[in-house]
Amino acid sequence: MQRYKVTIAYDGTKFAGFQRQPDQRTVESVLTTAVNKMAKTLDGTIKVYGSGRTDAGVHAMGQVVHFDLPFNIPAEGVRRGLNSMFPLDLVAIEVETVDAEFHSRFTNVGKQYRYKISRKDFIDPFKRFYTYNFKFNLDLALIKAAMPDLIGMHDFSSFVASGNQSKDFVREIFDVQLEEHPELDEIHFIFRGKGFLYNQVRIMTAVLLEIGSGRRPVHDILRLYEVKDRLQAPLTAPAHGLYLEKVFYE
Structure with missing residues (x-):
């Protein structure tokens, strides 16, 4: 074989x-x-x-x-x-x-996801399946200030959707970045971590957008870790803006 x-x-x-x-x-x-x-x-x-x-x-x-x-x-x-x-x-x-010891799931050491957000004031028909159109004003400085709160080992109970099969909600996020693409009227979030819970990336994205639009305090992520309550972060960014970009192996 x-x-x-x-x-x-x-x-x-x-x-x-x-x-x-x-x-x-x-x-x-x-x-x-x-x-x-x-x-x-x-x-x-x-x-x-x-x-x-x-x-x-x-x-x-x-x-x-x-x-x-x-x-x-x-x-x-x-x-x-x-x-x-x-x-x-x-x-x-x-x-x-x-070799036979390789396993795509069990031997990977991390994954990278990209979430694409269109900032146009209309839904571009050529991007409607590939970016999330978020037409509200965003303060990117607030988002950048909040992002470091996601990095590290945390209990992401507030960031997991029902249907998650894991009983352990602790995950490690290695890095979070914000890319600006003014030529496209887009911003991209990049999340790199060891592993992610069901809908975790989309929920983190929704929380960052709430922070950037002034609907949530800049360091509210720290409170969400403490309350461990999904009802405190009820929004989930749409699936069509999300991309599994890379899987890492040693």
Whole structure:
């Protein structure tokens, strides 16, 4: 058996998320069908393992998956073969052969997410599935002052949506950045951490936007850690502005 590490990108608009679901078009189901077709298996015995899940509407620039094939094909041949079977909203960017100890989920050491926000005073029809249009005034200095409060090891109980399967809400955020793109009328949030809870990035984004628009005190994140109450941070930024940008391995 040969194990392959595959870096993929996808437009999440027409996917019901990454994880396989009955009677739904998901990234995992499309990947599994293509890999088994390549291996000429008819019963779906070859499983595809992802570095994590993304929700419906969330995009990926650098999601990582792995699978084992019962024969050795050059990595470039696997990449070309997969892309010949993939729909236009999914692509294999890079394929590498790896040893059997590699696991896309359990051996990664961190992930980076990007959230794109359009600051136009109208919803751009060409960006409506790829940026969150936030037309309220934002004080970026307030956001920049709040961002360091997210960095470090914290209990993110106030930043997790119902449906989260983990009982441990402590997570470590390595870095948070704000990028300004005036030529696009956009700002981007970049979050890098060891792992993230269900909807955590989208809830953190919503809190930062509340701070920037003056609806929440600049250091209210510190209070949210203490209260451990999702009702204190009820907003979730829309899925279509979010991108899984990178997955890191040692």
